[in-house]
Amino acid sequence: MKAEAETASTDKPSSPRSRRTAILGRQPLGLVFAAPYAVFLAAVFAYPLGLAVWISFQDYFFAAPGAQVDRPFVGLENYKTVLGDPAVRRSFLNVIQFLLINVPLTVVLSLVLASALNGAIRGRAALRVAYYIPYVTASVALVAVWLFLFSSGGMVNQLLGPLAPDPSWLVNSALAMPVIAIFVTWKQLGFFILLYLAALQNVPKELYEAAAVDGARRFRSFTNITVPGVRPATVLVVILATITGANLFTEPYLLTNGGGPDGASSSPVLVMYQKGIEQGNPDTASAIGVILVIGVLLISLVNRKLLERD
Amino acid sequence: MATAQQLETTEESTPPEQMVDRSKGRLWPRYLVLALGALIFVFPFYYMLIGSLQKEPDTSLAGAVPTGGLTLDNYSQINDRLNLVQALANSGIFTGGVLLFTVVFGVLAGYALARLHFRGQGTLFAVMLLVQIVPFQLLVIPIYVMVVRTYGLADTYAGMILPFAINSTAVFIFRQFFMQLPEDLFSAARIDGAGEFRILWSIALPLVRPALVTALLLTFIGPWNEFLWPFLVTKEADMQPLAVSLANYISNIAGRAANPYGAILAGAVVLAIPAVVLFVAFQKHFTSSDLGSGVKG
Numbered sequence: 001m002k003a004e005a006e007t008a009s010t011d012k013p014s015s016p017r018s019r020r021t022a023i024l025g026r027q028p029l030g031l032v033f034a035a036p037y038a039v040f041l042a043a044v045f046a047y048p049l050g051l052a053v054w055i056s057f058q059d060y061f062f063a064a065p066g067a068q069v070d071r072p073f074v075g076l077e078n079y080k081t082v083l084g085d086p087a088v089r090r091s092f093l094n095v096i097q098f099l100l101i102n103v104p105l106t107v108v109l110s111l112v113l114a115s116a117l118n119g120a121i122r123g124r125a126a127l128r129v130a131y132y133i134p135y136v137t138a139s140v141a142l143v144a145v146w147l148f149l150f151s152s153g154g155m156v157n158q159l160l161g162p163l164a165p166d167p168s169w170l171v172n173s174a175l176a177m178p179v180i181a182i183f184v185t186w187k188q189l190g191f192f193i194l195l196y197l198a199a200l201q202n203v204p205k206e207l208y209e210a211a212a213v214d215g216a217r218r219f220r221s222f223t224n225i226t227v228p229g230v231r232p233a234t235v236l237v238v239i240l241a242t243i244t245g246a247n248l249f250t251e252p253y254l255l256t257n258g259g260g261p262d263g264a265s266s267s268p269v270l271v272m273y274q275k276g277i278e279q280g281n282p283d284t285a286s287a288i289g290v291i292l293v294i295g296v297l298l299i300s301l302v303n304r305k306l307l308e309r310d
Numbered sequence: 311m312a313t314a315q316q317l318e319t320t321e322e323s324t325p326p327e328q329m330v331d332r333s334k335g336r337l338w339p340r341y342l343v344l345a346l347g348a349l350i351f352v353f354p355f356y357y358m359l360i361g362s363l364q365k366e367p368d369t370s371l372a373g374a375v376p377t378g379g380l381t382l383d384n385y386s387q388i389n390d391r392l393n394l395v396q397a398l399a400n401s402g403i404f405t406g407g408v409l410l411f412t413v414v415f416g417v418l419a420g421y422a423l424a425r426l427h428f429r430g431q432g433t434l435f436a437v438m439l440l441v442q443i444v445p446f447q448l449l450v451i452p453i454y455v456m457v458v459r460t461y462g463l464a465d466t467y468a469g470m471i472l473p474f475a476i477n478s479t480a481v482f483i484f485r486q487f488f489m490q491l492p493e494d495l496f497s498a499a500r501i502d503g504a505g506e507f508r509i510l511w512s513i514a515l516p517l518v519r520p521a522l523v524t525a526l527l528l529t530f531i532g533p534w535n536e537f538l539w540p541f542l543v544t545k546e547a548d549m550q551p552l553a554v555s556l557a558n559y560i561s562n563i564a565g566r567a568a569n570p571y572g573a574i575l576a577g578a579v580v581l582a583i584p585a586v587v588l589f590v591a592f593q594k595h596f597t598s599s600d601l602g603s604g605v606k607g
Contacts, residue, residue, distance in 0.1 A: 024428060024429045025428035025431065026427040027423075027426040030427065033418040034418070034422040035474055036415040037415050037481060038419075048456065121344070130351050132596070136586065137355075145355075145575065145579035148571050155357070157367050190351070194597070197597075232432070239443075257561065258561075268486040276451045300443055
């Protein structure tokens with residue numbers, strides 16, 4: 001793959017067949033087939049990624065289309081502004097709190113439910129559907145029910161009676177972020193259960209049989225065989241759950257009414273939206289985006305390294 | 311990626327006799343866990359439906375099992391506020407556009423990546439994987455600058471569709487399934503003088519039809535459920551997909567309605583139904599083995 005790791009050449013072939021092959025590859029038609037997708041990736045992924053980095057180093061502001069305006073290079077100024085802004089720091093801390101609740105909960109619950117679902121279980125197809133239904137449903141629709149369930153006079157508080165938190169869940173600065181973390185865990189869990197179900201098919205069944213012969217209890221064989229057996233999947237689940245967390249927007253925007261109370265449940269993407277589009281500062285907003293991309297890539301890299309160590 | 315290769319999937323079934331062996335008559339704890347879990351997963355959907363049919367919001371436990379007095383008033387109320395038909399049409403055009411581009415150009419790209427050797431193939435594959443790690447939300451500011459400010463595509467379907475046009479996960483699924491086909495099939499067809507397009511259309515594509523369904527299901531939920539991007543692109547109410555107009559209703563107007571929760575939940579039901587129905591109907595195409603090959607990136 002490395003040998004080919006150069007950008008596609010669009011030069012017209014004008015010489016013998018062998019030279020054409022050397023320049024375009026054995027089947028140049030592949031270039032034609034892949035071209036629309038390649039152009040698409042360049043336009044909505046590579047170019048915006050570059051643009052984000054560029055904007056984050058400028059004093060950038062919105063202007064009418066076509067207008068020539070001066071947008072001076074300001075070095076790391078935007079990054080300094082962003083990192084010195086308590087609202088931004090708060091949002092990053094919020095996401096860390098989110099991940100500390102969401103990721104372990106996701107890994108444990110999806111692995112337990114996937115193991116329970118694995119094998120010949122009656123009603124298994126229906127159960128599987130039940131678990132992934134929240135995953136395929138719009139956040140906006142699910143947020144509507146959670147607002148109803150967790151409002152101050154909602155069913156959850158009715159059930160808890162005198163134990164209901166005051167102020168109520170979504171307007172309580174200590175509870176708003178945990179509720180969002182649990183909401184996202186619930187919504188995404190079905191997808192991760194499917195991932196673990198796939199991984200469980202690769203754990204050799206002989207291991208369980210041998211353990212049963214040795215008299216191991218079900219819990220022992222779960223911790224000693226299942227958990228290490230699906231480690232590659234766990235790494236993937238952690239990476240994907242982290243990416244979901246870094247993207248958090250809809251839930252704080254709607255569930256806690258714009259990251260409330262008082263920024264207690266704001267997220268970096270929400271702050272990006274507020275700064276970049278509501279307040280018209282795309283430069284500092286881009287800086288937040290770049291920091292997030294770097295964070296996500298670092299976490300993915302660390303996870304892969306941890307995996308490749310064995 | 312390394313993670314991926316080891317997630318190689320096979321059929322998702324275990325020989326029944328072995329399962330019985332392992333859990334001799336002690337299946338009930340497993341069923342208890344599964345049933346409790348399923349209840350937690352499904353109850354909010356049931357509650358969404360019940361809440362949307364109540365005249366007055368009843369949040370007591372008894373309210374979850376209504377004995378009568380259900381009404382469709384909330385649906386007509388949300389329809390008056392949002393124009394559900396227009397919002398659904400916008401969602402449909404947005405989603406349909408993405409599905410169309412993904413099927414046409416995604417299949418071509420997946421085929422080229424799996425079966426043809428051309429310059430830049432490795433780079434394209436690497437970028438495709440990278441796209442799955444660097445999610446769209448983080449690029450939202452520069453894409454907004456491009457689409458809305460530079461090209462002036464605010465409040466257009468083109469602007470809505472553009473950043474989602476070809477779903478990279480779908481391209482990846484297509485590639486994986488084309489890779490699994492035997493090479494002989496392709497060399498035989500090439501010897502017979504069939505062109506690549508002919509091979510793709512009449513040999514490869516019919517063989518990967520299940521993958522097509524899986525990829526289309528996964529692609530569908532992207533734009534249908536997406537909130538942030540169409541929310542940024544559309545300011546005119548009659549261009550907004552349902553997810554956006556419902557969200558705006560939740561955050562702005564709800565306070566003034568007679569039974570805001572009823573109306574909100576009615577809108578939520580309308581938004582949720584298409585996705586839920588599709589995934590229940592096509593659940594056979596959305597199992598761990600389909601998905602396993604799809605998320606190997």
